[in-house]
Amino acid sequence: MNALGYARERRLGLSALALLMMFVVGVVYLLFGTLRMDPARSDKLVRVHLAETGGLLPGQDVTLRGVPVGRVRSIDLSGDGVVAVAALHPDTEIPTDSEVRVSALSPAGEQYLDFRANRNDGPYLDDGSEIDRSATSTPVTLGTLLGNLDGTLQQIETAKLGAVLDELRVGPEGSAKLAAILDGGAFLVSTLDSVLPQTVSLFNTSRVVLGTVRDVNPGLAATSKDLNSVLGGVQRMDAGYRTLLDRGPDTMAGLDDIVADNSPTMVQLLGNLTTVSQLAYLRVPALEEFLFPQYRAGSALEALGSSFRDGGVWGAVSLYQRYSCDYNLPHAPPTVPDHPEPYLYTYCPNPDPKYLVRGARNAPRPPGDDTAGPPPGADPLRRADPTPTGPLTIQTPYAGPILPVPPAPSGP
Known part of the structure; x- marks a missing residue:
């Protein structure tokens, strides 16, 4: 009762003492907790060179x-930028090759200096x-953003944008759209931000x-114009394409059916064509000179084309007998129908160069x-290989084929 009575008699003084203690606790919490000030701590000072404060x-x-x-701690000017002095806690371990970036908590500001370490040792x-x-890197400044935004806004056609807004306003779900x-x-901007290097490269x-x-x-x-003409021609030939x-x-x-009927002889034919193609490949210069001459006037194609003119076919006939070569080979009577190879x-x-100037020898x-x-x-008397025969080949023995022709074999 004495202590209670003593406290009741001095309640004003005790209340003032309690308020003073709460004030001291609040100041200590504000300094050491919120403001993180520690007079007894010796911080490490690191100078960070920046292009601008950001x-x-x-x-x-x-x-x-x-x-x-x-x-x-402070921000000072330098010759080509600014220097931010960062006071770090003495027990903080940050690698020397860390990247430093000025970041912001919100678009309104609240910038801070963020170290980004790539390793722990x-x-x-x-x-x-x-x-x-x-x-170091700094965020895009507001002035740069507004300057770039000004160029973007100048590309917007206000009349078309107004038409879009009017259409959205007319519909019952315009605001929702x-x-x-x-x-x-x-969402698109946030997605592009996550792949910013790829977006910049794109x-x-x-x-x-x-x-x-x-x-x-x-x-x-010019290509589109020509393509328009081509497609116009295709459109005019639509009926022909449909018929085709x-x-x-x-x-x-x-x-x-033709390929299937001639399949037994097709392999040998292709083999012979291989030989023909090899010979033709070796004689490409001769063929080019024959069709498109470079060392003489005129070509075989021009001569052949000149024969067709004035509504008819024109030709020249020479009455003089030309030299013909005797190949020293046996001559079969033309009346014998044995069809040899x-x-x-x-x-x-004949080695005389004045004969057969355009012959195979030259x-x-x-x-x-x-x-x-x-x-x-x-062997000068060697003949070509026999002609390949198939199931549908009409044999031509001596004096002609056997009549009637037997039917073709059936089956595969």
Whole structure:
């Protein structure tokens, strides 16, 4: 009762003492807890070179990947930028090659200095360390943003934008659609932000592509004009294409039947064509000179084309007998219908160069080719291989085929 009475008698003084204690506790909490001030702590001072402040002010936080590790002590001007002095806690270990970025908590500001370490081992930043400007980055300033936004806004056609807004306002769900468009735009921007390097690379590549398209724009215009003419011709021939497509399956089926009927002899035919193609390849210069001459006037195609003129076919007949070569081969009577295979080596034995000037002996040949005469030691009476026969081949023995012709074998 004495203590209770003593407290009741001095309640004003005790209340003042309690308020004073609460004030002291609040000040201590504010200094050491909120403001994180510790007079007994010796901080490490690190100088960070920046191109610009980016809104950073003295007294703002210094973080290591978002975790507070100190405060910005001061910001000083340098020759080509600014220097932010960061006071770090003495027990903080930050690698010397860490990247530093000025970040913001919100669009309204609240910038802070954020260290981003790429490893956990040393060496670490110490008192007096400096971070080069090449390892720092700052956010886009408001002035730069407004300048770029001004160029973007100038490209917007207000009349068309007003028409879009009017259409959205007319519909009963116009506001909801506008909100969906804005939400989609925000989602697109956030997605592009997550892949910012790829987006920048895409824009740079697109600039090259669009520049190339701009350079070839006249050619594209001419191509589109020509393509319009081609498609116009295709449209005029629509009936013919439809007829072709209608008759195409029957024609292809007939072609398949021809290939199937001649399949036994097709392999040997293709083998012979291989030999023909090899010979033709070796004589490409001669064929080019024959069709498109470079060392003489006129060509075989021009001569053949000149024969068809004035509504008729024109030709010249020479009454003078020309020289003919005797190939020194046996001559079969034309009345004997045995259809023998031709001789392989039919070369003119007359070496006089004034005869057969355009003969096979004087044809252009590739280097090392010696086919102007028969091979050494070849049989001059050798004939070609027998003609391949198939199930549908009509045999031509002596005096003609056997009649009636037997039916073709059935089955595969």
